[in-house]
Amino acid sequence: MKPYSKLTKEELKKLKGQLEKQFEEVKAKGIHLDMSRGKPSKAQLDLSNGLMDVLNGDSDLVSSDGVDCRNYGVLDGITEARKLLADMSEVPERNILIYGNSSLNVMFDTVSRAMTHGIMGSTPWCKLDKVKFLCPVPGYDRHFAITEYFGIEMINVPLLPTGPDMDMVEKLVAEDPAIKGIWCVPKYSNPTGVSYSDETVRRFAHLKPAAKDFRIFWDNAYSIHHLYDDKRDVILELLNECVKAGNPDMVFKFISTSKVSFPGSGIAALAASRANIEDAKSFMKFQTIGHDKLNQLRHVRFFKDMPGMYEHMRKHAAILRPKFEKVEDVLEKEIGGLGIGTWTKPLGGYFISFDSMDGCAKAIVAKAKEAGLIMTGAGATFPYGKDPKDSNIRIAPSFPTVEELAQAAEIFVLSVKLVSVEKLLGAK
Amino acid sequence: MKPYSKLTKEELKKLKGQLEKQFEEVKAKGIHLDMSRGKPSKAQLDLSNGLMDVLNGDSDLVSSDGVDCRNYGVLDGITEARKLLADMSEVPERNILIYGNSSLNVMFDTVSRAMTHGIMGSTPWCKLDKVKFLCPVPGYDRHFAITEYFGIEMINVPLLPTGPDMDMVEKLVAEDPAIKGIWCVPKYSNPTGVSYSDETVRRFAHLKPAAKDFRIFWDNAYSIHHLYDDKRDVILELLNECVKAGNPDMVFKFISTSKVSFPGSGIAALAASRANIEDAKSFMKFQTIGHDKLNQLRHVRFFKDMPGMYEHMRKHAAILRPKFEKVEDVLEKEIGGLGIGTWTKPLGGYFISFDSMDGCAKAIVAKAKEAGLIMTGAGATFPYGKDPKDSNIRIAPSFPTVEELAQAAEIFVLSVKLVSVEKLLGAK
Structure with missing residues (x-):
């Protein structure tokens, strides 16, 4: 598909209708997902359960x-x-x-x-x-x-x-x-x-x-x-x-x-x-x-020691990696080439940073919330909560399961598309 | 024995000689005891070792x-x-x-x-x-x-x-x-x-x-x-x-x-x-x-729950009680009636408070240290470390064993007696 900016007003209107229909279908699923914070998932926490075993009443x-x-x-x-x-x-x-x-x-x-x-x-x-x-x-x-x-x-x-x-x-x-x-x-x-x-x-x-x-x-x-x-x-x-x-x-x-x-x-x-x-x-x-x-x-x-910690971190990575890749895949597949957003592909850490078209971030986060997806508040990544371009959105893929992430990513890209189309239509 | 204040200069001098001899004997034992802080003893800590057992890797x-x-x-x-x-x-x-x-x-x-x-x-x-x-x-x-x-x-x-x-x-x-x-x-x-x-x-x-x-x-x-x-x-x-x-x-x-x-x-x-x-x-x-x-x-x-905590505290009390009583017994036996100090007999907490004759506390703590007994610094119980009367000494009986406390109390009462005699002699 060609970049949204190249679409005519008619094409945008038609697209908007399709997206709204898709959005209503997703919304009807009654999803509740929280992707707002960089919280480890249950599977990651389980990796450290042994921490509860190393000391006991008989330990030195x-x-x-x-x-x-x-x-x-x-x-x-x-x-x-x-x-x-x-x-x-x-x-x-x-x-x-x-x-x-x-x-x-x-x-x-x-x-x-x-x-x-x-x-x-x-x-x-x-x-x-x-x-x-x-x-x-x-x-x-x-x-x-x-x-x-x-x-x-x-x-x-x-x-x-x-x-x-x-x-x-x-x-x-x-x-x-x-x-x-x-x-x-x-x-x-x-x-x-x-x-x-x-x-x-x-x-x-x-x-x-x-x-x-x-x-x-x-x-x-x-x-x-x-x-x-x-x-x-x-x-x-x-x-x-x-x-x-x-x-x-x-x-x-x-x-x-x-x-x-x-x-x-x-x-x-x-x-x-x-x-x-x-x-x-x-x-x-x-x-x-x-x-x-x-x-x-x-x-x-x-x-x-550190080798012990590195080994432990590889187990975290094995859990986190597919989640990052799932989000990145959906973003690439659904938004790649549309000119309505860019995102990072980090080699570590807890977040993917997404930049929408200027002036769209707050609306995208609000749209996603309509469909049951809680994201970090737009603007949160800036002092005083004020993103001058209103474009940055923090995506935290760690906590949900891969299956949940697929749903979350679907809601997110639909929200991005809809808000972007509305923005472009408003400018026509 | 009669109150020190009723003793003649000669009696005080003779007493001083006896006390100095006793003190040298105690000092020669090379004791090292720290009674400075209200720290629980090892036996008390052992009471809570079960705390290390209640959570493990399989726990909910x-x-x-x-x-x-x-x-x-x-x-x-x-x-x-x-x-x-x-x-x-x-x-x-x-x-x-x-x-x-x-x-x-x-x-x-x-x-x-x-x-x-x-x-x-x-x-x-x-x-x-x-x-x-x-x-x-x-x-x-x-x-x-x-x-x-x-x-x-x-x-x-x-x-x-x-x-x-x-x-x-x-x-x-x-x-x-x-x-x-x-x-x-x-x-x-x-x-x-x-x-x-x-x-x-x-x-x-x-x-x-x-x-x-x-x-x-x-x-x-x-x-x-x-x-x-x-x-x-x-x-x-x-x-x-x-x-x-x-x-x-x-x-x-x-x-x-x-x-x-x-x-x-x-x-x-x-x-x-x-x-x-x-x-x-x-x-x-x-x-x-x-x-x-x-x-x-x-x-x-x-x-x-609280009944569980009360039961636990009774075990602490069983360990602490003989220590407080040991110190109180030695003080009563050795200093009672001498007019050179008063002390508290608390029903709980971690300390016995001792009040020497005015102007003696710092010297008593220093004297005890000579014989290897570390007490809370005199003056510590007052703002800016300044006890206006230089008389209050905090005794913390919790950490040492009862046997160690007997030694510590012996050093302490000797220090009190010596410093008091010196004070009274100085005033004659």
Whole structure:
């Protein structure tokens, strides 16, 4: 079929009628599907059920360096957990601080700490007239929600196929001392799947920010979340690059096992320079006596080491891969060549990013909802929920089954087609 | 033996010589004991090993209302955990918000939230010139550390046998709008073991604070931590009293299972009015997607209900009781009637509070350390670590064995005697 833009008004009208009929038929099926969040499926969760078996009442619940994990103490995390998460973060153990069950919580607390106490001796952000963050877009809604909640002004930076527009990033951070941070998902970025190029990482390491307390918030949420064995993205390790560039304190790396073991019952960590780690601990030591060491022990006993974790991630990939491919197949088959949308084919992560014709995203998501398909709200991938082009839609294929995804994709492409036809007719 | 104050200078000198000889003998034993913190002993931790057995890979990991506890979600905590901790807090389920592994963390985050966002719409505390907290003394060092960390001015309020000096509390909160809170451990108070009288609780409920965002920080850390079956303290439930008094929003109650199951691997909660719970959630929803639901499920499956928890606490009491009694016996036998110290005999909680002659506490703790006994630092039970009388010492008998405690008590009483004799000699 030829691109919709080449169709005459009559052809579009006729097409609209056919699509509406098809849509009513799909709607009549009474489907209820939620594709709004990047949640692992039941089959993926089952992969980690063994985590519930590694510790029992007869287990040795003492860490490798003799700590009874059942009692108070050990602010930094037990030695073997520090080792595992240091390896996962590709940093030395001295650069790791273990937290609780959620890296989002670590990020939130890091911003909160900067608000009330500053960073490494800087003025608390709450005492400043203005604090700003750069936000590569499209990006992760929960990042933007944190900075919005703390009244931090967010500035959109385009996310290119190589990562954020570094010309813009370099210029802005050098000029404006109110810019204190940038949100990054450097690998299999949420939602685009983009992984930052080596040059981008190096340019990050060499930033010359006007603010001494500027930090790169490097949320490596999908560091080992590949979809394929034989093709995968590899990114440069940023802390090391920052050290080489003479900027060791400029980065906070965040990591967790949320999409490795169980979301909500995993372990999270901050990776950063020793100076940053000590600064974080100066806050944390008042906040808690220690995080859940039994859960740390449980994770290390289950995964053992990085090879163990890689093997586990291949099982996740085997479940996720067909789902991504199903969505991509339907998109290609149904929309390919029509000129009404483009989408990403990521090699990892949790999302497919779809860009509709300008001004159509909200309408498409609303249309899909009519037929029982809940998608991430249009605009969610932008600060303040405002997508300037109203075109980006995040597709989260992980939770539904392949069969459900086929249905979901059918509803989605019908919604895209209908809204696009209506848009084109409106312009005629 | 007669009171030291009645001894002549010569008698004191002779006594000093004898005590120094005894002390050298004890010191020569090369003892290393840590009695500084209220940590459960290994025997107590063993009581909860079954917690590691209740969930395994074949378990039904779905909550009573159908939530897969392995996946994201459920900000408030799973239904059965809300019920259990509501019962433990003696409030309806609608007044409970489940948090992570530590009530200290809940308290810290509550103060942090007030700093950056205020409470229920009030001005964020970080925007105010001055914020003050009332601190009943002696009290819990980690409470005081939180308020000090946030630059909150702390005002000492004497803790009487009935609870804080309510004449002073009523007057101060009514007069000074900068007073935003008061730290309370209402039952088996840390370190005195005092439980607040019904009148004290009612007067708390009827406070007329000048600050609308004044809150009572009610840390019910030892709510079910009795030492005896047949005698125990009972306190009025404060939230209910606040509702009756027309002040439903004035209290934050904090609770956890830290000294019920495993410290660091327990579950914690905030109990408060719905308006306060919604306010807390408006912060928490940006901070996390949810706390560890598997650990919530684990706790409910292990304890089942409050009778289950009470039965468990009786086992803790059976281990703790002889330790408290051993320390009390040695103190009575060795120091009773000498006029050089008084101490509490609590019916529950984790501490015995000792008051030496004025100006002796620091020296006693230092002396004990010489012989290998680490105690809580003198002054720690007061804001800024400053005990105006230098007399209060917190004794934490939980962690050592009864045999170790006998040794520890011997070192302690010798240290008290020596320092007291030196003090009296200095005054002659």
